[in-house]
Amino acid sequence: MKMKALMKTKPERGAELVETDVPEIGPNDLLVRVRAAAICGTDNHIYDWTPWAQARLELPMIFGHEYAGEVVEIGSAVSGWQVGDLVAAETHIPCLQCYQCRTGRQHTCENMKIIGVHVDGAFSEYARLPVACAWKLAPGTPFELGAILEPVGVAANGLFKDRIDGASVAVIGCGPIGIFAQQLAEAAGARKVYATDVNPYRVNMARRVVPDAQVMNAASEDVEAIIAEETAGRGVDVVIELSGSGPGTAQAFSILAKGGRVSLVGLPSAPITLEMTSAIIYREAIVYGSTGRLMWDTWYRVANLLQAAKFDPTQVITHRFALDECDKALQLTLSGQAGKVILAP
Amino acid sequence: MKMKALMKTKPERGAELVETDVPEIGPNDLLVRVRAAAICGTDNHIYDWTPWAQARLELPMIFGHEYAGEVVEIGSAVSGWQVGDLVAAETHIPCLQCYQCRTGRQHTCENMKIIGVHVDGAFSEYARLPVACAWKLAPGTPFELGAILEPVGVAANGLFKDRIDGASVAVIGCGPIGIFAQQLAEAAGARKVYATDVNPYRVNMARRVVPDAQVMNAASEDVEAIIAEETAGRGVDVVIELSGSGPGTAQAFSILAKGGRVSLVGLPSAPITLEMTSAIIYREAIVYGSTGRLMWDTWYRVANLLQAAKFDPTQVITHRFALDECDKALQLTLSGQAGKVILAP
């Protein structure tokens, strides 16, 4: 059987819409009819063929990994799933046998593979999904919501390293994950949420989607002074760093209260230089590296907040395209003038 | 100088409104002009002269310990306070020298004295307050709010043993502390709050003050069945036990999820019998004894949520009396047909 798929075929910018075989599944896999797939920064790297992508991908490769769909076939050794179930995908494929996997940390598996990077992904009509990466959606869940649970989980994993209730929280970066982090912090009882970005489109998007947060344009506002004023000079309790930039990372600490915590989530493309003594040591800061999502603690936590109608992450979706408009879609996301962009294969 | 005070003078039911000397203060004390004092269950024990009270009080004693007022005199060794500051009282007087006090747990001091039980309290125009028990209120704070921060803190200490964000929470008991617990759980990002009582007055009060909570009358509703239904049979993540009763305590566990936690706050007047194997062991429950308030972590946590306008505990105040109406006030609180009752000396 054939399907349409967005495939990276050549080591250069771009991608190709091809007709290819529907994937065959193994005994521990599901076959999913993809209904919505979201574009992630990783996909931009792949489309753009940056050094990051060149170092990781073996071509040809179908990319795309944030997706939801319908189960159409079930591997012979799988139990607990039925044809017709709705499913969202966890991107990280764990080996289930290493120390990390056997102590509740499959998301940092020692032998991890990533969907859409190491194995074929989901910008296609059908996708093979290891059952170890399958999150069952309640009947009736909108596919677009299912498709963005993975990046919502990135925000949740960073935010929920420890308690949020009553805390003041600053989010550095107002892309989709930054907005999810703000929504989650509000939903989880934060006392006050602050957010910054230097891109006016994103600042405006945050102001629209999270009206109770205090969103600042770091290019024109004195973030440190404002937060010092707001917190009687003490700084915020929690910072989520999503920019991956040197200034963003330095600011994460300069606005942090003594004894506060910073979650580093955004991936810097270059080394970062920090005054450790003042930033971390004298401040007794706690710094958490954060990647992926706890399987499945993070997913349950997000589902619980969604079930209680505490927030709506689909407000971050700004554009939708068909699969054959992929060039337009990817160029839009690269421009920074979009929230979350959905492809509907 | 003389003042009016409600004094327990005789070892029998009742109390006497007397004229007595304004207290003299020591170098580490404040003298407070009491503006609002709330009636606590402890005060009922004292008024009623129950065995609990008989075992603890040496008469005569001015009782009452939940209060707020204005600082009118400052001890010679005190710094950081000024005449005219508003103040609320922490009831537990720590020695500041024992292991508990020196490791952040003054509220379980090994040599603790309690205001209104071991030393004169605050049902009076003036009260001596050790500075180690003084919580500064922001200018303009209503005195009635200040007077009930202490019992709000009882709820907060029980609730915040660990994180609340995203959790399902059940509160057993809908007296003032139970309602505070429900309000705090909502403010702190609980997914859903359940509450029970057997007193219709209190059930109604909870429904009025915490409309988003699901309040059940345990005398007429099948609490276990309802919670099982609500939680897909898993039970709730967090229970706050305030009834101090055998059935309440048993129910705290029967509605608890595996791995969930129970905070025991209500003081049983008799031993409690439990099936430990099913209630606690196979369930891997975590049980927290909870008393008083962390000094001052609990107070800051409550102040932060108040500052963010996340909840209003004064909605629990139902009656106000002058000091000379104390008999009426205490009989009302003993009847169970009141929320929080305030005396204004």
Next chain:
Amino acid sequence: MKMKALMKTKPERGAELVETDVPEIGPNDLLVRVRAAAICGTDNHIYDWTPWAQARLELPMIFGHEYAGEVVEIGSAVSGWQVGDLVAAETHIPCLQCYQCRTGRQHTCENMKIIGVHVDGAFSEYARLPVACAWKLAPGTPFELGAILEPVGVAANGLFKDRIDGASVAVIGCGPIGIFAQQLAEAAGARKVYATDVNPYRVNMARRVVPDAQVMNAASEDVEAIIAEETAGRGVDVVIELSGSGPGTAQAFSILAKGGRVSLVGLPSAPITLEMTSAIIYREAIVYGSTGRLMWDTWYRVANLLQAAKFDPTQVITHRFALDECDKALQLTLSGQAGKVILAP
């Protein structure tokens, strides 16, 4: 193929040594040649046909669940295992699909089955072991050590609810699990270990195996007074309750420091009555129900301490029997005049 097995065939005291078929394995199972199996209290219940056993077992059933052996056959869907691998068994069979299993708590699975209770166990030459319950032993590991890792893990799960380093620890009960708990506490940096039992055989065994612990006979020594004296009246930081008895449970709290923690591990056969106010609430005690072992955090923790040669649990093994001496072996364990007893099928 046939094998010898100790089978419970009739609803009465005793067990029968039978010849029966070697079990067939499914795609996710291992077939194990059992080399050493330890007798657990559960096995005594089954042999004795107590109400506990009557309520749980469907006969006929091969019992026994603490065991180690050699892998002789591997299910078709299993990866990561080879014929000849040494293996120890985790007793709890998780469903891997429920909330508990998907959040790192397979040991309290909502659909748990237990080896030797709900499915055939290991007092037999061969046993079927779900790979989800298989713990790989390093080549050369003594089978007797492998066979007792499961009860060592019971002690470890109870003890390691939180940190032990620098803590004073009391262990109530000096059966094998009690001695393991004492050894683990010493290995994990406890400041001082106390232990009690009322059975002189067990008191002596503890004194022999854990010479640095202070072992008391609770029938003849005033445990509370001794611990008060030893701890300047503060009590111990950590108690592990293994007796499952009313007096043992009450004592767990009466010797506990303010803010200390108690792990309830021993299974009471009847309800327990406690003065909650003094035992738990005013003391701000933390009580942990503890059952089974974290999969696989507890197993790694024990393996790490073993690898560092911090302790030797095989010192608790006092007797060894062949499978056809099972009556003698089970009567010995029922008598309380033995440490751990090994059957070698």
Next chain:
Amino acid sequence: MKMKALMKTKPERGAELVETDVPEIGPNDLLVRVRAAAICGTDNHIYDWTPWAQARLELPMIFGHEYAGEVVEIGSAVSGWQVGDLVAAETHIPCLQCYQCRTGRQHTCENMKIIGVHVDGAFSEYARLPVACAWKLAPGTPFELGAILEPVGVAANGLFKDRIDGASVAVIGCGPIGIFAQQLAEAAGARKVYATDVNPYRVNMARRVVPDAQVMNAASEDVEAIIAEETAGRGVDVVIELSGSGPGTAQAFSILAKGGRVSLVGLPSAPITLEMTSAIIYREAIVYGSTGRLMWDTWYRVANLLQAAKFDPTQVITHRFALDECDKALQLTLSGQAGKVILAP
């Protein structure tokens, strides 16, 4: 009354032994007859008059802050102390009124002053000690032990951010604090302790004092390769960074297991550059800034381990001098050819 004191009088290298007044104490102070004072790196900065010292000290100033002695006079408002009590000094003077001080974190007080930096210290016959900084020593405690409890506490605060039992621990830096950290890790049940330095004197000192640790000379041994080999490629669970150097800090992460933790204790004199993505984020490392000692949790923790005779920090003391040999003493410590050096005023 007059006393001898080592005073920094001029803004240049060196210090002066002067005769000056015995300090007068306030109502909340103790007067201490100093019996042993240890030389800290801070004292080297002051003696050497580095930019660090120039930025902080107002001259003249008596320096030295790690000390123990005998109480000879007691302030009027102090309770719980008697003339003749032995005392060790905590260096950080807390205000006791700020948010940090009121939530158990006096060691990161918002208004902190430091003994021997902001107020006169203890290289003198007598010293004024705020009672808020006084740690009572058991009668008979050697003064030299008392004098080094402060730096032992620096190691303990860094090490005990979370549990150590069963963990593999690497200590980067084998000066006195590094050796204390190794001793404490062994005492607290670490599975295995690794340590590195590039100074052969310190490597040898560590090998002598902590024979069970694996001490490596990072200048000649391939630390990463050795630790990878030792830990099956996983890395160590806990790293304590004491070098404050760029290479030491980078190595702290390159030898760290996924999900492991690093305590940053050594104070870098220049910014540090790190590849955050690989060092922290993908590794989900936890980084703790660590300064000073928890008051008084850290002190109790150390006292408990000392009382249990788990380690002997005085083995790190290599030299003793009289106060008038201070130049020799300070030059020795600056040379790096000494362990802890004691002055006996």
